[in-house]
Structures are given as C-alpha cells and as structure tokens.
Amino acid sequence: MTVKAAGLGMHAGEQWLFRGLDLDVAAGECLVLVGDNGSGKSTVLHLLYGLRAPSEGTIEVAGEEPDERAVSFRRKVAVLLDDSELFVELSPRQHLELLLTSFDADGAVADWLAAAGLSERADVHAYYLSAGQRRRLLLLGAVARPHEVLLLDEPERALDGQGKEWLAELVEQERAAGRTVVLATHHPALLEVADHVVRLG
Known part of the structure; x- marks a missing residue:
C-alpha cells in the first residue's frame, strides 16, 4: 500500500504552515520528514492519520481517505x-x-520483548519503566500488530544510543516486509534508511 498526497497545504493562523506538498511513498519505502520545531512535521503525520483535515489538497493512505x-x-x-x-x-x-488479541493477531510476545531489550522488565508495571523503556514498548505496540502503513513522530525520543540503533533496524525490517513508513525525526542516522526525504520550513 502507498501514501499519496497532492497539493497538501495547512493554515497556521493567518499564515501557511506548508503548502503545495506532494508525497508518493510506495510499499517497502520509507519517507523521512525533517525540519525545525514548528515546521509542520507532526501536522503532516496528523493529516495522514486523519486526526485533522488539510486546508487544501488530497490525501490517500492505504487506499483510503x-x-x-x-x-x-x-x-x-x-x-x-x-x-x-x-x-x-x-x-x-x-x-x-492485549494488543495482539484485539487485532486477532498471532505473535510471539516473548520474542518481541527480547528484540526490544525488555525481557527482564516484561512483568513490571509500565509505571516503573524508564522513559526509554516506555518508548521501546510504544514502538513495539506500533509494529507488532498487523499493519500496512507505519507513521512515527520522532520515534527516537528518549532512546539511548543502543535504542536508536534498534529503531533503525526496526524501520529496515518494516521496509523489508513491504510496509510503507513515514516518520518525522531530528535523528540524522534515520536518514540512512530513507528512500525519500522531505524538508519542511
């Protein structure tokens, strides 16, 4: 499945946050959004997920509006x-x-936790996890369930060096599985897994 946008624009008060944005990301590809804080990276992801409507332009994600x-x-x-x-x-x-059950999905929970370095914390309430461990668990929640498109907003946040390496591997695995990935980041290393880079602002 793909992510497509044509002539995408979004107002921010009386000014345009961005305008004339075109996106075309195929299955197995990764698009990385970069730019300063406030440039509209998160807004693009909100539009792609349908949390907000664009001021102008059209969007299609996984064959749907x-x-x-x-x-x-x-x-x-x-x-x-x-x-x-x-x-x-x-x-x-x-x-x-809970996540896999709600999506009627099969999955080896222990294997997912081991890949994210959470095996030793598998049975501790999430309240007691560090910020980085919570971020790893949130990322697992996004990728372990069935999906065709993955949207990530600054997924590197709170991750240490090892966690960021794991994140890059995770994105590579998504691409290899034929999924479409769109992510916003300030982490330069993630540009290495990108097929397309869009700079906002």
Missing part, C-alpha cells in the same frame, strides 16, 4: 504520535498480549 475513526483504516495504519500513552498499570507483556 485518512480517518482514524474508521475501523478499516485503523486496521491498516499503525501510528506512534507525540501524545501516545501506555496503560501504566499493565506490564509490557500484558500490553502486547
């Missing part, structure tokens, strides 16, 4: 945004088990 309220859309598009949260009373193992 973005609408995060639509079950068919949510089943095809996984997302990690700036305000994504965990159920702090659940452990990492419980988080993933």
Whole structure:
C-alpha cells in the first residue's frame, strides 16, 4: 500500500504552515520528514492519520481517505504520535498480549520483548519503566500488530544510543516486509534508511 498526497497545504493562523506538498511513498519505502520545531512535521503525520483535515489538497493512505475513526483504516495504519500513552498499570507483556488479541493477531510476545531489550522488565508495571523503556514498548505496540502503513513522530525520543540503533533496524525490517513508513525525526542516522526525504520550513 502507498501514501499519496497532492497539493497538501495547512493554515497556521493567518499564515501557511506548508503548502503545495506532494508525497508518493510506495510499499517497502520509507519517507523521512525533517525540519525545525514548528515546521509542520507532526501536522503532516496528523493529516495522514486523519486526526485533522488539510486546508487544501488530497490525501490517500492505504487506499483510503485518512480517518482514524474508521475501523478499516485503523486496521491498516499503525501510528506512534507525540501524545501516545501506555496503560501504566499493565506490564509490557500484558500490553502486547492485549494488543495482539484485539487485532486477532498471532505473535510471539516473548520474542518481541527480547528484540526490544525488555525481557527482564516484561512483568513490571509500565509505571516503573524508564522513559526509554516506555518508548521501546510504544514502538513495539506500533509494529507488532498487523499493519500496512507505519507513521512515527520522532520515534527516537528518549532512546539511548543502543535504542536508536534498534529503531533503525526496526524501520529496515518494516521496509523489508513491504510496509510503507513515514516518520518525522531530528535523528540524522534515520536518514540512512530513507528512500525519500522531505524538508519542511
């Protein structure tokens, strides 16, 4: 599946945050959005997930007009945004088990936790995880469930050096599996896994 946008524009007060933005990301490709804070990176992701409507232009994600309220859309598009949260009373193992069950998905929870370096914290309530460990769990929640498109907003936030290396590997795995990835980042190393780079601002 692909991500397409034509003539995309968004007002910010009386000014344009961005305008005339065209995107075309095929299955198995990664597009990276870069730019200063306030340049519109997060806004683009919100538009692609259907949380907001553009001021002008058209968008198609996984064959549909973005609408995060639509079950068919949510089943095809996984997302990690700036305000994504965990159920702090659940452990990492419980988080993933609940997620996979809700999507009728098969998956080796232990393998996912091991890949993210969370095996030793698998049964600790998320409240007691460090900021980096929480970020890893949120990323697992995005990629472990079935999806065709992955949207990530500054996924490197709170990750240490090892975590950032794991993140780059995760994006490579998504591409190899034929999924479409769009991410916003300030982490230069993620440009190395990009097929397309769009600079805003």
